[in-house]
Amino acid sequence: MRHRPVADVSHLPTYDFGAASPMWWGTLAFIALEATGFALAIGTYFYLAVLARRWPIGAPAPDLLPGTAILIILVASIVPNHLVELWARRQDLAKVRLGIVVMSIVGILPLIVRIWEFPALRISWDQNAYGSIVWFLLGLHTTHLLTDVGDTFVLAVLMFTQQGKAGRRFSDVSDNAFYWDFVVVSWVVLYLVIYWAPRM
Amino acid sequence: MARCMSLLARLRKRTRPLMSPAFACPTQISSGNRTTGRVPGKAADPTQWIGTAPMLVLAGCSDRQSALHAHGANARRIFDLIWSFGAVAAATWLLVMLLLAAALLRQCPADATRSPLETDPHQERRLACAVTSAVALTVLVLIMLTTASFFAGKSIASLSGTETLTVRITGHQWWWEVRYPKDEPSQAIVTANEIHVPVGEPVKVELDSPDVIHSFWVPNLAGKRDLIPGRPSELTLIADKPGIYRGQCAEFCGYQHAHMAITVVAESREAFDAWQSRQDAAAPAPDGDEGRRGQQAFLSTGCALCHTIRGTHASGTIGPDLTHLASRRALAADTLAMTPGALAAWIADPQSMKPGAKMPRIALSADDLNAVVTYLGSLE
Amino acid sequence: MSGIAGKSAEPQQEALKGVRDTGLEEARLRAFLAHTWRTPKGLYGWLVTVDHKLIGRRYIVTAFLFLILAGLSAVAMRFQLAQSEAGHIGPDLYNQLFTMHGTTMMFLFAVPVMEAFAIYLVPLMIGTRNVAFPRLNAFSYWVYLFGGLMIWVAFAFETGADAGWFSYVPLAGPEYGIGKRPDFWAQMVTYTEVSALAVAVEIIATVFKQRAPGMSLDRIPLYVWSVLVTAFVILFAMPAVMVSSTMLILDRLVGTKFFDPTAGGDALLWQHLFWFFGHPEVYIIFIPATGFVSAILPTFVRRPVFGYLGIVLSLVAIGFLSFGLWVHHMFATGLPQLGESFFTASSLMIAIPSGIQIFCWIATIWGGRPIFATPMLFVLGFIFTFVIGGLTGVMVASVPLDLQVHDTYFVVAHFHYVLVGGAVFPLLGAVYYWFPKISGRMLSERLGRWNFWLVFVGFNLTFFPMHILGLQGMPRRVYTYPPASGWGEMNLFISLSSLVVVAGFALFFLNILLSLRNGRIAGDNPWRASTLEWATTSPPPSYDFSRLPVVTHREPLWAEPDLLPVVEGLRVDAREVLAGTVADAVPQLRVPSADNSIWPLLSAIAVGGAFLGSIYTPWAVVWGAIPVSIGFICWFWPKGEPEDEE
Numbered sequence A: 001m002r003h004r005p006v007a008d009v010s011h012l013p014t015y016d017f018g019a020a021s022p023m024w025w026g027t028l029a030f031i032a033l034e035a036t037g038f039a040l041a042i043g044t045y046f047y048l049a050v051l052a053r054r055w056p057i058g059a060p061a062p063d064l065l066p067g068t069a070i071l072i073i074l075v076a077s078i079v080p081n082h083l084v085e086l087w088a089r090r091q092d093l094a095k096v097r098l099g100i101v102v103m104s105i106v107g108i109l110p111l112i113v114r115i116w117e118f119p120a121l122r123i124s125w126d127q128n129a130y131g132s133i134v135w136f137l138l139g140l141h142t143t144h145l146l147t148d149v150g151d152t153f154v155l156a157v158l159m160f161t162q163q164g165k166a167g168r169r170f171s172d173v174s175d176n177a178f179y180w181d182f183v184v185v186s187w188v189v190l191y192l193v194i195y196w197a198p199r200m
Numbered sequence B: 001m002a003r004c005m006s007l008l009a010r011l012r013k014r015t016r017p018l019m020s021p022a023f024a025c026p027t028q029i030s031s032g033n034r035t036t037g038r039v040p041g042k043a044a045d046p047t048q049w050i051g052t053a054p055m056l057v058l059a060g061c062s063d064r065q066s067a068l069h070a071h072g073a074n075a076r077r078i079f080d081l082i083w084s085f086g087a088v089a090a091a092t093w094l095l096v097m098l099l100l101a102a103a104l105l106r107q108c109p110a111d112a113t114r115s116p117l118e119t120d121p122h123q124e125r126r127l128a129c130a131v132t133s134a135v136a137l138t139v140l141v142l143i144m145l146t147t148a149s150f151f152a153g154k155s156i157a158s159l160s161g162t163e164t165l166t167v168r169i170t171g172h173q174w175w176w177e178v179r180y181p182k183d184e185p186s187q188a189i190v191t192a193n194e195i196h197v198p199v200g201e202p203v204k205v206e207l208d209s210p211d212v213i214h215s216f217w218v219p220n221l222a223g224k225r226d227l228i229p230g231r232p233s234e235l236t237l238i239a240d241k242p243g244i245y246r247g248q249c250a251e252f253c254g255y256q257h258a259h260m261a262i263t264v265v266a267e268s269r270e271a272f273d274a275w276q277s278r279q280d281a282a283a284p285a286p287d288g289d290e291g292r293r294g295q296q297a298f299l300s301t302g303c304a305l306c307h308t309i310r311g312t313h314a315s316g317t318i319g320p321d322l323t324h325l326a327s328r329r330a331l332a333a334d335t336l337a338m339t340p341g342a343l344a345a346w347i348a349d350p351q352s353m354k355p356g357a358k359m360p361r362i363a364l365s366a367d368d369l370n371a372v373v374t375y376l377g378s379l380e
Numbered sequence C: 001m002s003g004i005a006g007k008s009a010e011p012q013q014e015a016l017k018g019v020r021d022t023g024l025e026e027a028r029l030r031a032f033l034a035h036t037w038r039t040p041k042g043l044y045g046w047l048v049t050v051d052h053k054l055i056g057r058r059y060i061v062t063a064f065l066f067l068i069l070a071g072l073s074a075v076a077m078r079f080q081l082a083q084s085e086a087g088h089i090g091p092d093l094y095n096q097l098f099t100m101h102g103t104t105m106m107f108l109f110a111v112p113v114m115e116a117f118a119i120y121l122v123p124l125m126i127g128t129r130n131v132a133f134p135r136l137n138a139f140s141y142w143v144y145l146f147g148g149l150m151i152w153v154a155f156a157f158e159t160g161a162d163a164g165w166f167s168y169v170p171l172a173g174p175e176y177g178i179g180k181r182p183d184f185w186a187q188m189v190t191y192t193e194v195s196a197l198a199v200a201v202e203i204i205a206t207v208f209k210q211r212a213p214g215m216s217l218d219r220i221p222l223y224v225w226s227v228l229v230t231a232f233v234i235l236f237a238m239p240a241v242m243v244s245s246t247m248l249i250l251d252r253l254v255g256t257k258f259f260d261p262t263a264g265g266d267a268l269l270w271q272h273l274f275w276f277f278g279h280p281e282v283y284i285i286f287i288p289a290t291g292f293v294s295a296i297l298p299t300f301v302r303r304p305v306f307g308y309l310g311i312v313l314s315l316v317a318i319g320f321l322s323f324g325l326w327v328h329h330m331f332a333t334g335l336p337q338l339g340e341s342f343f344t345a346s347s348l349m350i351a352i353p354s355g356i357q358i359f360c361w362i363a364t365i366w367g368g369r370p371i372f373a374t375p376m377l378f379v380l381g382f383i384f385t386f387v388i389g390g391l392t393g394v395m396v397a398s399v400p401l402d403l404q405v406h407d408t409y410f411v412v413a414h415f416h417y418v419l420v421g422g423a424v425f426p427l428l429g430a431v432y433y434w435f436p437k438i439s440g441r442m443l444s445e446r447l448g449r450w451n452f453w454l455v456f457v458g459f460n461l462t463f464f465p466m467h468i469l470g471l472q473g474m475p476r477r478v479y480t481y482p483p484a485s486g487w488g489e490m491n492l493f494i495s496l497s498s499l500v501v502v503a504g505f506a507l508f509f510l511n512i513l514l515s516l517r518n519g520r521i522a523g524d525n526p527w528r529a530s531t532l533e534w535a536t537t538s539p540p541p542s543y544d545f546s547r548l549p550v551v552t553h554r555e556p557l558w559a560e561p562d563l564l565p566v567v568e569g570l571r572v573d574a575r576e577v578l579a580g581t582v583a584d585a586v587p588q589l590r591v592p593s594a595d596n597s598i599w600p601l602l603s604a605i606a607v608g609g610a611f612l613g614s615i616y617t618p619w620a621v622v623w624g625a626i627p628v629s630i631g632f633i634c635w636f637w638p639k640g641e642p643e644d645e646e
């Protein structure tokens, strides 16, 4: 077919933040599907709890300490996370570099504490269905945490290379911050389920 | 030795399972000499076992396994529902097809120059009207159908609570354990793959499974109900008229899901009571050498590990209770007809009759095999 | 970089960096774009390409190969069932056959083939040059391929899954599942999930962000709407089977107790999770098929579809409602009466949006002048058959009624009517319709007609009698039945009729093979259709459009039959596409589009290895994580010019 030019797009930028970028929508879609996975796992938890005559089955409620510690770390991490996001939007390379290093460290902390969290559940995964589902929930969140921390790491390294200067990197940092919020929110919910549902 | 060989040769020829008896009319079965592989020697005449079974007392000849031949209140309600839904569906389909045909055959003025985007607003409005009414009609029909379904469900549910008898059924891979509980648990009647019920009386069927999911389904009498490990459930059955109704496990449960049939024998209250009192009794001691030898072989070759014969020390629970084996119509959940030949074939090599069945092949000498068949054949 | 054009053009463009298409003469423009968007020649090119058309095409071919495998399994089953107590196939093999048939048809054929068409068509239909995440797209194909190969290789080594396509526990659980069979099944499901989710994410981002300028929500082609709704259904349904298949693997592998009633678990939990996915799954197959119908119909009745808005709302409604019906697969497990009525009502409710679509299509035909080309025949065959299947669906949605027909051949008839009549017929129509676009050649109409009538008549002869068999009490998934059942004659009839279907499919494949070489040359728009994919050449060039189109009407090519409005100002020396606002498609960004890469393949191999290994040891996941992370890092690591990456 023959063409009839009607518009010029040459002035358009090549990256932007938030909902303007296709990557943001991709991230949102991944968040949606992971959230569905969490929701179904939590649904399973309550389904099993309703079936059981006593809940938790054959174990005391989990020890609060490590889980709460992680909760505090994660909730606190919202502050640096949003600072990084802000700096990214301002395209302030020096501050973003600092911030992303901080976020990498903040990401590792809960993973370290988690080593004590599994025993703090006070039940093994193969003892009964209660043990299975709490390990499952914790495992899901750990995978989730691991992948995002890995992501942050790679991004941190990138920011210190030539690639870090590309404007699109700032957009990536901002999407990464968006995802981290989801990691935090999902832990708040899982924390309530794992630690407080059995105490109800 | 030669006898042994010829027996095995004859058994091997018969590789396919025999005709299942519960499908056919009782009268047909009693003349059922079509089984091959009869065990030579002193084994009883096949018709003899069957003749003594109480089925001849029954009046009517039963239908095939089918939801379209309802012989119980539960199945009848569903049958009516099938018809009404089916009729509505057929009418709806016809209507839609008529509309489609009309749309296709309508003569539209051909106009090659017209752009496809030029539509007649007048016609569009008429089409919008038509579509809206069709949707409204759909909603109406759906409300009708939901209501019909709801009331059928309610009327079926109202059957429960009126039962006069309880049967406890346990599904096993791939046979049914049938138990008539008594106040004294050890007195319960235990049999397999065949339920007897009095005609016209609601029977509560309690269902449970220790292994995988099965589904209890006797289409002529009632809809199906799953047997789920850890979730006992129940169902109410009524048979309106005497007969033999075949049912079949309806949830896929592994290798022999296809050969997990159950038979419901509906008979008059008197016949049922008579059957119950026969089943109450322990197995009679074998008379005759052959029978005694059979019992001996049965008790000493491992059969007793899995099977119970009340009155002997055989008390295994892995396989069906054999106390009154010969009173049943079929073997191994309707895989084989109850004849001496089939019984011998089964015991000689259950795995070729019903591959995968949980009964191993146990090596018996031909003489022992014959004796066991004679013994089991006497357990009426 | 710009080997063809030599030095870039005017000075003010220099400032904007890179060479633009503004004012570039068509031949030079095409030369530039062909260079920028090329896929290398040979095997290497085949492995690294991220071109949505090449990936879509190989997806389609692979899915049809799985159709042949699954279809041949069905033929084998029909051979065994043709007579009562036939001894051709024993229970062990039969159980594997129907499981492989159902699993392959659902997971490896029907869902992927719908995704495949979307991958091929969506960028063309919305006027862009590639999907939003091209490497993710390449990755999804490889994962799908490995999953399919794995389960079929396992089948070849007598480890074929054998617990049915929904693998109920405890039969598939640690105690009763045979050998590694259920593990292969569960991991195959994991693979296909990963690939389906990847496609869903990229479709959503592509349709939301990359539509041609002017393609506001109310101008999106109905097919694209259907694919978008499907992507959302995938997004919220697939995680359920991900959760459940992982639990199954864990129960089997490391002794968790999710489904063990003796330790607080529950066998029904599996059914809830599976059908929470499984019911939407059937609409994942069906919704895009209705999209095919809405795309084909207007072309062959020469008018726009009647009731665009009604159809869009129906699609969305079907998507929503599909999450509220899963329990209708579990009526026989026993539910409280109130719950029963709820799920009966919700299942019947879905008949309303389906009905709206049917009525709108009939109204479309009414208001137009039908041309009976092969794609149109398949659409008509679809309406004929699907309405039967939908109505039997309405029958089984009634709880008491379902208690008689559940797990019988009545249900087998229902779902083949909706799957084959409702999805495969439109799919075959779609192949006839878009083959000219994909290959540049027309399929033979004569063979097409034979193909249609054989499949249509054969199908109805094969599957209609199954309704009766089911009512007569024949359960499904039985490898044999007794002679006295009286089911023998009808089964023989069914088995013979299924050969007619096979003959029809054979003609279909023959037609494709013949027409690829000898078919009439198609030209850009052989059907004089209205959507954007017909605005470019057949087959489309690697860059889809030399200039990105602007949309001024819901039926762009009918509204602008001669001169296509386009935009200017995109780079031609680097891969670039337009991103716009979600609702009105006002251009916002020129986003770079990813270049070819080997890393999606290598990552898929790493991921596949980890899944496969986890069938044997949980440590495979731990060790597998290392190559997987390396793969992903290299995949996402930007290279060359800062703007060259995804």
Ligand code: HEA
Pocket: B092, B096, B137, B138, B139, B141, B142, C282, C283, C285, C286, C328, C329, C347, C348, C350, C351, C354, C355, C356, C358, C386, C387, C389, C390, C391, C393, C394, C396, C397, C398, C402, C405, C406, C407, C411, C414, C415, C418, C419, C422, C423
């Ligand atoms: C493409 C796939 C597809 C589609 C579209 C459907 C559509 C529907 N299905 Fe089906 N279904 C399957 C695939 C599909 N199904 C599969 C694969 C299984 C079996 C899985 C297994 O066990 O292996 C199954 C099983 C299944 C069951 C479980 C049966 C059982 O196991 O016992 C039920 C029960 O409610 C059901 C209901 C419905 C309903 C109500 C619809 C509705 O959406 C239909 C709506 C459409 C119409 C009604 C026709 C058009 C409407 C009109 C022309 C308007 C006029 C209509 C009226 C007035 C009623 N389906």
Ligand code: HEA
Pocket: C067, C068, C070, C071, C072, C074, C075, C077, C078, C098, C099, C101, C102, C103, C105, C106, C110, C163, C164, C165, C166, C412, C416, C419, C420, C424, C462, C476, C477, C478, C498, C501, C502, C503, C505, C506, C507, C509
């Ligand atoms: C999209 C889905 C789909 C499709 C298209 C089909 C197609 C067919 N199905 Fe399918 N079927 C299912 C989905 C599907 N099925 C599902 C989900 C189940 C449930 C499984 C379970 O219970 O777990 C099932 C179960 C099922 C059963 C029940 C088995 C049982 O319960 O025991 C039967 C029995 O007849 C059957 C038959 C057929 C037949 C004859 C076809 C025919 O239409 C097939 C037509 C044939 C072909 C498509 C092959 C073409 C091949 C050639 C022409 C060869 C050419 C060769 C070369 C080019 C090299 N199917």
Ligand code: CUA
Pocket: B171, B172, B173, B174, B213, B214, B215, B249, B250, B251, B252, B253, B254, B256, B257, B258, B260
């Ligand atoms: Cu038991 Cu099927």
Ligand SMILES: [Cu+2]
Pocket: C278, C279, C282, C325, C326, C328, C329
């Ligand atoms: Cu469904």
